[in-house]
Amino acid sequence: MEAELDLLSIAVLLVDRAGIVRRANAAAETTFDLSRRLLEGHAARSLFVQSVQIDELLAGVPADGEFPQRRLLMAVRRSLREPLPVVVIAGPAAAEGLALVLEVFDPGVVGRVMREDRRADISETNRRLLRNLAHEIRNPLGGIRGAAQLLESELSGADQREYTRVIISEADRLQSLLDRVLAPGGGRRGPRVVEAINIHEVCERVRSVILAEHPVGLAVVRDYDASIPEIQADREQLIQVLLNVVRNAAQALAARIAQGDAQIVLRTRIARQVTFARFHCPLALDLRVIDNGPGVSEEIRERVFDPLVSGREGGSGLGLALAQGYIEDNGGMIDFETEPGRTEFRILLPIDRAPSETMG
Missing domain, CATH: 3.30.565.10 (Histidine kinase-like ATPase, C-terminal domain)
Incomplete structure (x- = not known):
């Protein structure tokens, strides 16, 4: 279970019926500004400014351990630093000997993760649109370049051929750009x-x-x-x-x-x-x-x-x-x-x- 908890990006505390933290994941070390060694064995109530709310949660755990999740606005105590406002979701713990699972969300981290996810979604959408657009441009661009080459062969004056060379050069530049967009891996060929x-x-x-x-x-x-x-x-x-x-x-x-x-x-x-x-x-x-x-x-x-x-x-x-x-x-x-x-x-x-x- 510890390995699975450590994969989570949010702080998680597993608390027994006496109110003692029995398990803390890696993210909790950052949120509470304490090592896991210090967190585990610590009274959960002492970690929060609103310690009474933890007491009330523990007192409300029924004998069968089942109760609906609760969402609380709290603040984490931190040594020599201002308390950190957090959102705590308290739920029942399925493991024997445990009473509560406390999921502690730092709003700043949650906001950043949401922004990253949103930006990733927008980026992926943009890439798909760009690739579709590149496919639509590629064939007409080849026709423009070919027509410019044919026109250049019909022109006798060097000053006139200069214009067709500009067209061909710009077509080649755009073709290179399209190749980068359409290449496997977005520009890197091969796996x-x-x-x-x-x-x-x-x-x-x-x-x-x-x-x-x-x-x-x-x-x-x-x-x-x-x-x-x-x-x-x-x-x-x-x-x-x-x-x-x-x-x-x-x-x-x-x-x-x-x-x-x-x-x-x-x-x-x-x-x-x-x-x-x-x-x-x-x-x-x-x-x-x-x-x-x-x-x-x-x-x-x-x-x-x-x-x-x-x-x-x-x-x-x-x-x-x-x-x-x-x-x-x-x-x-x-x-x-x-x-x-x-x-x-x-x-x-x-x-x-x-x-x-x-x-x-």
Whole structure:
């Protein structure tokens, strides 16, 4: 049962008839700001500001242990911190010797999970619409290119053929864009290959590519935690994710690169007790890409991961959409914060769970 409880993203306490916590899951450690060792054996009433409500719940448990669920608005006591408002759902415990199951919801976490689920649904809908649109465009585009080639063969003047070359060049560019949209895996050909990956090798590869593209005016700073263990993920997808995010940052830094003071920081850390949309993870990789650019414009902040949304002229708007899809394929999540002078993209990936296990 402990292993199953630890997969839940919400805090769960199993309480006996004496009011003592007998089991606590991993998420409860984060919610109550206490280790499992301290939670188990603790009086449940002392964990909440409204301790009387716990007393009333225990007093109302009938001899057969069956009673309807109750929903309570309470607050969790936390040492040296303000109480945390929570929603508690109390129900009967089926196991012998236990009286209550307390499911404790942090409204902030619940809200974030709901936003992630909603964004994932919107993203999937957008991807389907985009693929359908790409199929509809592909055949007429081929006809336009073919007609332009035929027209070019009939033209004698170089100045006239210049116009047909523009048509052919733009048709080829759109065809390349459609190929990326329609390719298996959303741009990566072939099946996913999950393997053990050193994230710093991925960072170094991307760093070398970006510095080759911008040899002057841009500093790509390493801020690595060398203790981070290998993660299970698709190497090529992670390289593409990080390359898309860092390249976007570099493009946003064009003015500062010209001034010579542009900076991108690649930061890796361990994150503990992370709640993903579908599960709770004791350890996760926390990868940040931080730049000192102008920030993401307010007009596109809510849609920055949508296909065909770009903050710069001539951008395809596919880089971050593909990055989000790849991160979700690997059981993780991506988000960002931005303000003038600083934009920070955060990528979270599970360390101790394989992607195949997280996707269900």
